[in-house]
Amino acid sequence: MAMYDWEMAGMDWFSAALREGxxxxxxxxxxxxxxxxxxxxxxxxxxxxARRALGTEEP
Incomplete structure (x- = not known):
């Protein structure tokens, strides 16, 4: 989840930077x-x- 959050934060920044110039x-x-x-x-x-190794892969 942290990787996804990190990626989304970067994309949000990128979108804002494009929008705001x-x-x-x-x-x-x-x-x-x-x-x-x-x-x-x-x-x-x-x-x-990682999910498989941790046993957290959804069924």
Whole structure:
């Protein structure tokens, strides 16, 4: 859950920054999006493995 919360906080910041026009987003926008997409699959795999290891995987 913490990883999900962390990711959502980052995305909320990103959305607010885009909406409010703060920072130099054009310089990092594409790089941020690429990195975010690239980490989704490993994040999900880690979460699933952790749940299995802890015995908390939902039936």
């Amino acid at each position: 703060h920072g130099r987003l054009t310089e990092c926008d594409e790089r941020f999006k690429e990195a975010w997409q690239a980490k989704r699959t490993p994040d999900r795999a880690f979460q699933q493995a």
